[in-house]
Amino acid sequence: MRIPGYWRNTQFFYRLAGWKCVHCGAFHHYKPVVCKRCGSREFAQAELPSSGKLITYTIVRSPPRGFELFAPYAIGLIELEDGTRILSQLTDFKENELKDEIKVEAVFRRVRINGDQGIIEYGYKFRPALRRS
Amino acid sequence: MTGVYIAGIGFTKIAEHWDKDLECLMAEAAVKALENAGVSTVNAIYVGCALNEFLQGQANLGALMAESAGLVGVPAFRVEAAEASGAAALYMGFCDVASGGSEAVLIVGGEKLSDGLTEEVSSGMMMSGRTWHESFIGADFYALNALLYKLYSKRYGEEGIPFFPVISHEHAEGIPHAQYPFKISLDRVIESPFIAEPLRMLEVSGIGDGAAAIILVNEDLARRLDSFKARIFISSATDYVNPFEREDPLKLQSVLLAVSKVLEQGKSDRSEMDMIELHDATSILAALCLESAGFSPPGSAGKLAMKGEFGLNGYLPCNTFGGLKARGHPFGATAIYQVAEIYLQLAGLAGKNQLDSPRSGLAISLSGVGATAFAILLNKE
Amino acid sequence: MVKLGGVAVHGYGGYIPRYRIKAEEIGRVWGQDKSGSPVVEKAVAGIDEDAATMAVEAARMALRRAMIDPKKISAIYVGSESKPYAVKPTGTIVAEAIGASPTKLAADLEFACKAGSEAIAIIAGLIRSGQIEYGLAIGADTAQGRPGDALEYTAASGAAAFILGRLDDRAIAEIEAWSAYATDTPDFWRRPSDKYPMHAARFTGEPAYFRHILGAVQSLLEDDGYALNEIDYFVFHQPNVKFPLVVAKYLKVDQEKLSPGLIANLVGNTYSACSLLGLVNVLDQAQPGQRILLASYGSGAGSDAFLIRILDGIFERRDLAPRLAELIEDKIYIDYSMYLKFREEIIMR
Numbered sequence: 079m080r081i082p083g084y085w086r087n088t089q090f091f092y093r094l095a096g097w098k099c100v101h102c103g104a105f106h107h108y109k110p111v112v113c114k115r116c117g118s119r120e121f122a123q124a125e126l127p128s129s130g131k132l133i134t135y136t137i138v139r140s141p142p143r144g145f146e147l148f149a150p151y152a153i154g155l156i157e158l159e160d161g162t163r164i165l166s167q168l169t170d171f172k173e174n175e176l177k178d179e180i181k182v183e184a185v186f187r188r189v190r191i192n193g194d195q196g197i198i199e200y201g202y203k204f205r206p207a208l209r210r211s
Numbered sequence: 212m213t214g215v216y217i218a219g220i221g222f223t224k225i226a227e228h229w230d231k232d233l234e235c236l237m238a239e240a241a242v243k244a245l246e247n248a249g250v251s252t253v254n255a256i257y258v259g260c261a262l263n264e265f266l267q268g269q270a271n272l273g274a275l276m277a278e279s280a281g282l283v284g285v286p287a288f289r290v291e292a293a294e295a296s297g298a299a300a301l302y303m304g305f306c307d308v309a310s311g312g313s314e315a316v317l318i319v320g321g322e323k324l325s326d327g328l329t330e331e332v333s334s335g336m337m338m339s340g341r342t343w344h345e346s347f348i349g350a351d352f353y354a355l356n357a358l359l360y361k362l363y364s365k366r367y368g369e370e371g372i373p374f375f376p377v378i379s380h381e382h383a384e385g386i387p388h389a390q391y392p393f394k395i396s397l398d399r400v401i402e403s404p405f406i407a408e409p410l411r412m413l414e415v416s417g418i419g420d421g422a423a424a425i426i427l428v429n430e431d432l433a434r435r436l437d438s439f440k441a442r443i444f445i446s447s448a449t450d451y452v453n454p455f456e457r458e459d460p461l462k463l464q465s466v467l468l469a470v471s472k473v474l475e476q477g478k479s480d481r482s483e484m485d486m487i488e489l490h491d492a493t494s495i496l497a498a499l500c501l502e503s504a505g506f507s508p509p510g511s512a513g514k515l516a517m518k519g520e521f522g523l524n525g526y527l528p529c530n531t532f533g534g535l536k537a538r539g540h541p542f543g544a545t546a547i548y549q550v551a552e553i554y555l556q557l558a559g560l561a562g563k564n565q566l567d568s569p570r571s572g573l574a575i576s577l578s579g580v581g582a583t584a585f586a587i588l589l590n591k592e
Numbered sequence: 593m594v595k596l597g598g599v600a601v602h603g604y605g606g607y608i609p610r611y612r613i614k615a616e617e618i619g620r621v622w623g624q625d626k627s628g629s630p631v632v633e634k635a636v637a638g639i640d641e642d643a644a645t646m647a648v649e650a651a652r653m654a655l656r657r658a659m660i661d662p663k664k665i666s667a668i669y670v671g672s673e674s675k676p677y678a679v680k681p682t683g684t685i686v687a688e689a690i691g692a693s694p695t696k697l698a699a700d701l702e703f704a705c706k707a708g709s710e711a712i713a714i715i716a717g718l719i720r721s722g723q724i725e726y727g728l729a730i731g732a733d734t735a736q737g738r739p740g741d742a743l744e745y746t747a748a749s750g751a752a753a754f755i756l757g758r759l760d761d762r763a764i765a766e767i768e769a770w771s772a773y774a775t776d777t778p779d780f781w782r783r784p785s786d787k788y789p790m791h792a793a794r795f796t797g798e799p800a801y802f803r804h805i806l807g808a809v810q811s812l813l814e815d816d817g818y819a820l821n822e823i824d825y826f827v828f829h830q831p832n833v834k835f836p837l838v839v840a841k842y843l844k845v846d847q848e849k850l851s852p853g854l855i856a857n858l859v860g861n862t863y864s865a866c867s868l869l870g871l872v873n874v875l876d877q878a879q880p881g882q883r884i885l886l887a888s889y890g891s892g893a894g895s896d897a898f899l900i901r902i903l904d905g906i907f908e909r910r911d912l913a914p915r916l917a918e919l920i921e922d923k924i925y926i927d928y929s930m931y932l933k934f935r936e937e938i939i940m941r
Contacts, residue, residue: 087343092689107344114451125691134365136357136407138349142333145349147940148639153354153407155362155455163455165350165358169640170610172924178365186648186689187640189348198676200685201347203640205610208914208922 084199091201094126094164094184105162128184129207130158135168135176144190156182156204170205181207215308216433216440217589218315219248220551222423225390225539227325233260233267237321237422238279240544244317244424245280248438253426254313256280256287259300259320260543262335263289266327276319285317293339293578294492296320298445298546298585301425305445308427315432320548321422322541332418339579345453353415353493355454355580357407360495363461363510369409371513373400375489375497376413376536378521382564383533388548390419390539414494416540423547425554439558443550444588446472452582463503465584466575470504473573473586481505485569486556487527488549490577491534500575501529504586523564531556531564546576550587557591593771593812599716600763601900602660602726603755603909605653606872606916607646608859611636612923613931615745621928622740629745630833634860636926637734637749639934643672644682646751647732648689650865653913654753655690657764660726662690665755667697667718667727671707671864673782673789674734675700686730696724704780705829706890707731708752708864713770713896715756726757733863738788739937746832748860752868764905765875767898768883769818773807774894781892796891801835802842805887808897809843812885818899820845824882827853827870829889831861839887852877853884858920869916871900876915878902 089095090107097106100122104115112119135154138145145151152168154176168176169187182204189201221243228236237258245251258276263269273287292299297320304316324332336352337345345355360372377397383389395413403413433440448468454460474480487506491497498512506527507515515521521529532538532552535545553572555561574587612633619626637646647670655662668683675682683698697718701707708731715727732751737743759766779800782789792800805828812818826845828836833856840850853870862869867888874884880902887897932938 083343087347088688091347092685093691095691114456134358134361136354136361136410137405138351138354138407139404140333140353140406141330141349142337142351143328143330144334146330147936148349151349153348153350153358155358165345165348165453165455167348167350170638170924178361186645186652187638188642188645189640198642198644199347200645200689203348208918 081197092186094128094202096124097121098124126162127159130156130182132178132180132182133157134178147191152176154182154204167203168205169203175206183207212309213311213429215305215443216428216430217425217443217550217554218250218428218433218436218438218440219244219426220424220554221247222388222548222551223421224388225419225421225541228323228420229325233263233269233321233323234272234275234279236323236420237276237319240321240422240424241276241280241317241319244426248426249436250315250426252282253285253315253317255304255307256282256285256317256319257300257304258287258289259297259318259547260289260322261291261293261296262322262542265335265338266323266331292583294542295546295576295578295583295585296543298576298587301546301550301587302445302447302585304427305443308429315426315428317424317426318547319422319424320544320546322543323420324418324541325420329418339582341452352579353407353410356493356495357410359454359460359499359580360409363495364409366461367510369513371517372494372498373397373411373414374513374516375491375494376400378516379491379530379534379536382523382531383537385563386532386538389533389537390417391537410493410495416492416535419539419541421539421541421544421548423544423551425547425550441554441557442590442592444473444476445585446476447583447585449583450581452579454580461499463499463581463584465581466500466503467505469584469586470573470575473588477588477590479571479588479590483571484527484573486531486553486566486572487529488553488572488574489529489534490575491530491536492540496577496580504575523566528566531561531566546574546585546587549574549576550589553589557589593769596716596720596767596770598759599719599756599767600759600903601754601765601767602757602763603654603658604764604872604875605650605657605753605913606869606919607649607653607751608635608916608919609637609641609646609749610922610924611638611926611934613926613928617928618745626745630857631746631860632857634746634748635750635862636931636934641734641749642676643674643732643734643751644676644685646749647682647686647730647753650732650751650753651686651690651728651730654728654755656913657909658755659909660755662692665692665726665728666695666724667715668692668695668730669699669701669711669714670730670732671701671703671711672732673702673704673707673863674736703894704890704892705863705866706888706894706896708868709886709888709896712754712756712898713772716767716770719756719758726755729754729756731864731868733865735861735863736788743791746861748862750859750862750865750869752865752872762905763903764909765903766901768901769812769899771808771811771897772894773804773811775804777893779891779893800891800893801889802839804893804895805829805839805889806842808895809885809887812897812899822883823885824849825853825874825878825884826850827867827874827884827886829867829887830854830856830870831866833857855920873916875906876910876917878906880904880906
C-alpha cells in the first residue's frame, strides 16, 4: 500500500481520465513529460470512452499478493470505442459469457483491499455490457 | 576498442538453497569462475539481481558481493533490469572492458526466489510492469503471456507451442546443474492445469535459487590466460513496457533490434548460429523470441519445434541445457547461465549434450515480456 | 408538512448488483423451508463491490439522465449503514469517480434504512436556500444479516441516486412536499464494533415501522389536503413484502398503485436504498402529471415522506440509462458458499 502513488492515479483508475497528445493523439494514463509515441510535449486532458469490445481474455488462477480474495479473476484486453487498447480486470460475468468480441463497459469496483486497516483501492473494471443487443 | 572475451565461468545447481544467503550463493559461483579463468582478482564486479530488496530486504549488493567473494577493495555495483538483470550486469561489464576501463571484470548473477512465498514471487515478477497501471489491476506476468498466447493462437494457431517445454526438459535430462533434470511428454504438458488459460502450469518456468558468474577480460589478458576463451558481444534494446501498447504485440521489437545489432557487432549472420538460448519463461515467449529474432517466420516456431528443428540435431538447437523451463530461471542469474552454457558448448565441455563443434551461439534475455531485450553473441575464434 | 416547491429531480439512477441468492438456498443451509417465501430472492453485491462502488454506479446513471456538467454538483450525501470506512466520507469517492471533484459538501449519513431519503431532504434544503445549484443524494447498502437470522433471507445490496436542482423546464420530476416523523424507538440497531445488526423481532412492526411511516404519510396527506386519488403511486420502505401491503391496506390504497414501487420480492431489503429503488422503478414507468408518494423508514426510528410530481422531462431522459427492471432481470444465481465468499464471511487471515 503506497497511498500517494494510488492517490495521484485515481483520476485514471476511477474514470479513465488522463492526457492525450495534441499531435498524435496517444493516450497517457499518467501526466506525461514527453509523448511516448511522437515525442511531443503538448497534451490535453482527456477521458477514455467507457465502453468497447473484448479482444481476448484470460483467467488468473494463482494471483499475486493482494489479489487472493478475488481469485480466480479475469484479465481482458479491450479495445475502447476510440480504438485505445487497455488491459482491465473483467467482472460480473456468467460462466461461458466471456467470449472474444463481446461488448464490455466500465464499472467502478474494489481492486485491492489492504487488510482490515489499510485503505481500499478502487478502480475500473469492465463487465459484459448490460444492453447486450 | 579491445575485443572482450569470456575467460572463465562458474555456477551453482539451481535448486532450493535453504541454507545459503543470496550473497553466499553468488560468492560460490564467483569463486568458481575466478578459479576457472585462473585469475585471483578483477578490476570491477557487476552484480545482476532483480528482487534482492523485495525478497531479501537487502540492498548494497555490490559491496556485499565483493566481501563475500574475498574481493574487498574492488569496485562493485548491482545492476537491475528485472528478469534480465544478469544480462544488464554483463552489458555494463562488457562496456567497461571494451572501453579499456578494466582489464578483467567479474559478472555475477544471482537470485534466491525460494526466500519468498509463491505469491510474492508472482508479485515480484509483476514489478516488471508499471506499478500504477497493469500491476495495479493484477495483470501479472502470466496474464500478459496468456493474452499474447491467445492472440498468437487466433492469428496462427497454437500448434507446437506446448512443445517448447518438452524440448527444454529433454535437454535438461541428466544435467547436474538443472533444477528439473527430467523429460516430460507433450501429453503431460497439455494435460497440466491452466495457470492462466491458455497457458498451462508446465509451460511456465518454476521457482528456484541459483547463481552464475563469468570473468570477462580484454584481448591482452585473454592471450595470457590458459583457460578457454570465447569472444563475446552484447547488445540491448527496449520497447513499450505494456506489450499491448506495441504496434504488434506478437512482434518483440526489442528482440529484433538487440539481435540485429549484436550480429552486426560480431560480423555474423543468423545462418551462422549453431545454437540459441531462448528466454522461455513461458512457452509462448520462446516462440516469440525465435520469430521476432528472425530465426523462424511468424507463426512457424511451434510447427518447426514439433519437427525437431530446435532439438540437439535440428537446424538451430535451442536451450541445450534445458533453458529457463528445465534448467531453471533464477531471474538475475538466468542470462549468466545462458552465456555460461554457450561457453561450455564452444569449449567442447557440454558433456552428453555436446553439439558437433559449434562456433557461434546466441542468448536472448528479456525483462517482462520484452520491455528490455538483451542479445549476447559468443564466437569461438 | 413542508411545501418544497421549486426543487426538482434532474437525474436518477438505481443499481442492483448482478448476483442473486434464493431464500430457498439460504433455508437449505439452516433447515428452513422457504419455498413459499414472499421474498423469493435477494440481490448480493459481488466480491469487488461495496456501498461506495454501488453508489458510484447509481450516481453515474443519474448523471447520464441529468445531462449536466458534474462539476456543478457541489453536495453529495451518501446514506448507508455499510459504509466501507468508519471514518472517511464515501461522497468524496463518488465525486472523484463521476468527475465532480472538487465538490463542497460530502458527508456520510446514517439513519438506518432512511439515511438516503434524509439525504434528499437535506439537499432539497440546500437548493431552496440557494447554497448549491445541484446536489446528489444517494442511498447505498450491502446490507448485513447475521447468518441464520431472519434478516439473512432479505438483507440485500443496492444503491439509488438522485441529482436534485431547481425546478426548470428540463426537470424530470418536482418534489412538491416533504414531511418527516422521528422518535427514539430501539427496534433495530448495531453497536460500533459489531458486524451484524440486532433487532427486536416483532417490536419492529407496530410501534416502529407502522407508527412512523403512518406518522409521516398522514401529515403529508392531512395537513395540506392532498387526497389519495390525487396520488398515482405509493412507495413504502419494504423490509419484506408484507409491511408495505399492510400500510397500503390501512390507507386504503389500491394494489395497482402500490405494486410498481414494490420490488422487495425480487431484490430483498437494500436498507438505505430500499424505498428509493422502489421510487426508481416508478420513475421508470410513470407519466408526466402523475404523482408519487414515497415514504421511507429508518429504524431507531423515523420516516421521510415526499410527494413527487412527474414532469415532461422524463420522456427524453428516462432511456439514457438502463431501467431498473433490466437490472432486476439480469441476474446470476449463486449458492450459499459463493454467497459467503462474496460477503467476505470466509476468514482468510
